[in-house]
Amino acid sequence: MDEARLEFDSMYAAIAGSRVYRQVTHRAFPDLPEWLIPYSVSPSLVLLERIAQSLNIEPDSSFVDLACGMGGPGLWVSERTGASLVGIDFSAAAISAATKLARQRGIARATFVNAEATGTGLPKKSFDGLMSIDAIQFMDARSVATEIARILRPGGIVALTTMEALVDDLPVATVAKDYRAVFKATGFSICDYEQLADSFESDNALFESIDLYRDALVEEIGEAATPMLEEARDRLERAKAPPRVRKIFLVAQLQ
Numbered sequence: 001m002d003e004a005r006l007e008f009d010s011m012y013a014a015i016a017g018s019r020v021y022r023q024v025t026h027r028a029f030p031d032l033p034e035w036l037i038p039y040s041v042s043p044s045l046v047l048l049e050r051i052a053q054s055l056n057i058e059p060d061s062s063f064v065d066l067a068c069g070m071g072g073p074g075l076w077v078s079e080r081t082g083a084s085l086v087g088i089d090f091s092a093a094a095i096s097a098a099t100k101l102a103r104q105r106g107i108a109r110a111t112f113v114n115a116e117a118t119g120t121g122l123p124k125k126s127f128d129g130l131m132s133i134d135a136i137q138f139m140d141a142r143s144v145a146t147e148i149a150r151i152l153r154p155g156g157i158v159a160l161t162t163m164e165a166l167v168d169d170l171p172v173a174t175v176a177k178d179y180r181a182v183f184k185a186t187g188f189s190i191c192d193y194e195q196l197a198d199s200f201e202s203d204n205a206l207f208e209s210i211d212l213y214r215d216a217l218v219e220e221i222g223e224a225a226t227p228m229l230e231e232a233r234d235r236l237e238r239a240k241a242p243p244r245v246r247k248i249f250l251v252a253q254l255q
């Protein structure tokens with residue numbers, strides 16, 4: 001767990017101010033606004049709009065972006081809906097970048113907290129919604145669903161993307177096979193579930209873009225770029241084999 005946190009943290013410390021990583025993401029996700037720098041494989045304006053609609057939040061509401069990374073996706077939803085945002089991530093470097101971005105965009109109703117997603121420290125029954133993009137697969141599924149159920153108000157909605165395992169021997173052991181079953185067992189009813197059909201194309205778009213800019217990334221951020229470059233090559237290689245995970249969009253309501 002600590003190893004994963006340190007890996008994410010040093011990667012965010014490297015890319016947070018990176019001009020080249022900004023170019024990488026704009027090439028991969030041309031529809032996203034310039035200021036929104038994700039570290040995920042499925043972001044698009046269509047997805048963010050769908051999350052905003054699914055959460056059914058408005059200016060009086062509050063929501064969480066769980067494992068928010070550098071804050072862009074949650075801030076976009078907060079700007080779109082007017083709702084207050086608390087972003088959570090266990091990387092201090094990500095939280096620092098997210099806090100800076102909120103300040104730059106003048107969004108005082110957003111705060112970012114450096115915490116573990118399965119034990120956020122947030123008050124119970126206090127949020128109307130929760131979003132999460134490409135992250136809960138890194139956490140014990142039952143523990144994160146239990147924490148989400150704890151902090152949402154009854155009737156609160158979770159809208160997220162994640163991966164489901166199609167095989168037993170994935171390198172990330174926490175990827176669940178059936179998140180609908182996990183959320184149902186934790187007191188949610190399922191409102192929407194869809195396999196993201198184009199997800200592997202968008203995965204490839206990011207990893208192809210990282211690979212294309214590899215020399216520029218190394219020149220700008222040095223050795224810190226290595227894990228990202230290795231992952232990109234590995235993922236492009238694996239994309240040629242039959243899929244071992246499916247990407248999903250899930251919306252569930254706490255009963």
Ligand SMILES: C[S@@+](CC[C@H](N)C(=O)[O-])C[C@H]1O[C@@H](n2cnc3c(N)ncnc32)[C@H](O)[C@@H]1O
Pocket residue numbers: 008009037038039040041043066067068069070071073088089090091094115116117118132133134135138139
């Ligand atoms: C693929 S990134 C997605 C980031 C962000 N949602 C986005 O779309 O840019 C996964 C994120 O999960 C965070 N993360 C992974 N495990 C976590 C945990 N147990 N608690 C809190 N954050 C975690 C990482 O630091 C990273 O920011």
